Amino acid sequence: xxxxxxxxxxxxxxxxxxxxxxxxxxxxxxxxxxxxxxxxxxxxxxxxxxxxxxxxxxxxxxxxxxxxxxxxxxxxxxxxxxxxxxxxxxxxxxxxxxxxxxxxxxxxxxxxxxxxxxxxxxxxxxxxxxxxxxxxxxxxxxxxxxxxxxxxxxxxxxxxxxxxxxxxxxxxxx
Amino acid sequence: xxxxxxxxxxxxxxxxxxxxxxxxxxxxxxxxxxxxxxxxxxxxxxxxxxxxxxxxxxxxxxxxxxxxxxxxxxxxxxxxxxxxxxxxxxxxxxxxxxxxxxxxxxxxxxxxxxxxxxxxxxxxxxxxxxxxxxxxxxxxxxxxxxxxxxxxxxxxxxxxxxxxxxxxxxxxxxxxxxxxxxx
Numbered sequence: 001x002x003x004x005x006x007x008x009x010x011x012x013x014x015x016x017x018x019x020x021x022x023x024x025x026x027x028x029x030x031x032x033x034x035x036x037x038x039x040x041x042x043x044x045x046x047x048x049x050x051x052x053x054x055x056x057x058x059x060x061x062x063x064x065x066x067x068x069x070x071x072x073x074x075x076x077x078x079x080x081x082x083x084x085x086x087x088x089x090x091x092x093x094x095x096x097x098x099x100x101x102x103x104x105x106x107x108x109x110x111x112x113x114x115x116x117x118x119x120x121x122x123x124x125x126x127x128x129x130x131x132x133x134x135x136x137x138x139x140x141x142x143x144x145x146x147x148x149x150x151x152x153x154x155x156x157x158x159x160x161x162x163x164x165x166x167x168x169x170x171x172x173x174x
Numbered sequence: 175x176x177x178x179x180x181x182x183x184x185x186x187x188x189x190x191x192x193x194x195x196x197x198x199x200x201x202x203x204x205x206x207x208x209x210x211x212x213x214x215x216x217x218x219x220x221x222x223x224x225x226x227x228x229x230x231x232x233x234x235x236x237x238x239x240x241x242x243x244x245x246x247x248x249x250x251x252x253x254x255x256x257x258x259x260x261x262x263x264x265x266x267x268x269x270x271x272x273x274x275x276x277x278x279x280x281x282x283x284x285x286x287x288x289x290x291x292x293x294x295x296x297x298x299x300x301x302x303x304x305x306x307x308x309x310x311x312x313x314x315x316x317x318x319x320x321x322x323x324x325x326x327x328x329x330x331x332x333x334x335x336x337x338x339x340x341x342x343x344x345x346x347x348x349x350x351x352x353x354x355x356x357x
Contacts, residue, residue, distance in 0.1 A: 024291075048295055
């Protein structure tokens with residue numbers, strides 16, 4: 001699999017980054033030139049409005065994360081990426097990734113499969129946000145990420161689910 | 175107090191721009207300076223800004239709501255300040271660059287909350303929204319349009335006074351933050 005190959009190649013990439021709790025990996029307006037593999041810890045990606053921080057995605061241990069449209073298009077990021085606790089990352093520059101992708105046809109195919117998977121995830125997320133019932137929204141997310149509450153503080157999960165922490169506590173306990 | 179509405183809006187847009195420029199300068203400062211407190215009971219620069227954000231959370235929403243409700247109705251080109259509104263606005267206005275100590279309501283006091291650069295970014299977004307509301311208000315009767323205030327639901331102020339109060343209040347705390355930086 002491409003992800004395995006990517007993970008394997010990570011051993012050769014020596015650049016590592018350690019963030020303390022609350023430190024930013026990326027701020028709004030900066031251009032993202034890397035993707036990151038989360039070795040340990042957790043991150044959140046959020047959009048800042050005039051009135052609140054809107055959590056849009058989490059980076060769990062063992063997964064890849066980046067500010068996607070900034071990374072793809074080379075445009076300033078709309079999002080902030082912040083460490084939820086002490087987090088260790090492997091840094092993969094865009095050029096290294098693309099080199100790996102274009103090594104052979106099989107890699108390219110698998111990279112496409114990875115992107116396709118990402119597209120279907122985004123559609124799931126779109127359905128989440130259009131789901132009216134808060135308890136149904138929670139259920140949908142827990143079906144995808146059963147260990148969510150073990151990894152992410154409640155207030156960020158509430159923001160991700162577009163509900164208050166109080167509502168989330170209530171529906172979790174009922 | 176009585177003034178041509180467009181002149182008042184021009185003045186308030188100018189004050190808003192100055193506060194925005196000041197906040198952009200704050201953004202360049204190192205985090206330890208922005209978080210620095212001269213003693214436990216006084217505010218850091220970020221706490222000053224967060225205090226403004228908490229007011230913005232209320233007033234920007236309320237002002238927008240009232241502007242939308244008024245669109246298309248008759249308008250006067252002269253703004254006449256109300257008795258209470260004028261009092262509150264003047265209370266907030268900085269006189270001779272001097273700040274008098276005031277007590278902040280509990281729910282608008284950000285002291286000891288964990289603040290970072292997003293506090294300034296959020297303020298800058300609020301300033302953009304405020305600027306847009308001021309421009310929209312050029313077509314609105316600043317005297318007849320009333321807005322509720324955050325302290326009590328029993329008082330409503332004229333939109334022109336609410337803008338004055340809100341923007342003078344921003345100037346006051348931007349100046350406070352600048353003084354913290356200079357000390």
